[in-house]
Amino acid sequence: MINLFTEKDIADRLQKSYQPGTIAVNDGNPEWLSGRDLHCAAVLIPLAWYEEEWHVILTRRSETVETHPGQVSFPGGSCNREETSPEATALREAEEEIGLHPGHVRLLGRLNDMVTISRYRVTPIVGVMPWPYPVCLAPSEVARVFTIPLAWLANRENWKETPYTPAGSQRPVPVIVYDAYDGEILWGISGRMVVHLVKILEQ
8 A cells, every 4th residue: 555655645644644843752751751951853764666665765873873873763863053944954964974965855744753762852854765876874873774665664563562761761661663674673763753654654
């Protein structure tokens, strides 16, 4: 079903589901959400039509990066003061991290904001990019770029919710953990973003 969607279909569903200012959280009310000192950030969720199906483009962070080393994630990072939109942040970070030229991305919409255990309020931006693409990795931040078919990610048998206790917390919260794909494990906030996107598309 998902592979029948056009770019317009995806954009329409994103537009209908987006609620400005809303934090999309399914983790109850963990302690790390209670404060107001959340940092602004944005990520790009790149989609690509490749081999007759939709794929999600993901990165594996380097082992030397300051936050979430070695984890599977999307290109993204903190907002700069001069940036006026999450889209600007996501596109800049994607260009810095994987060499994706902003002009090669067709933006489709946003997901509702999410909050990470490292106290970032992240706006996920969904866009379409060409694939294959001549990526140019920033080795200090990104170790690998790879794709996972969106239909595989949408299969409920390929992921589960499991308890995880963040550092500094007194109780576990449920996190998304996908099965390994191509030797990589998608989990945590990036996994929740994908599940959120899939649920929007399947509504």
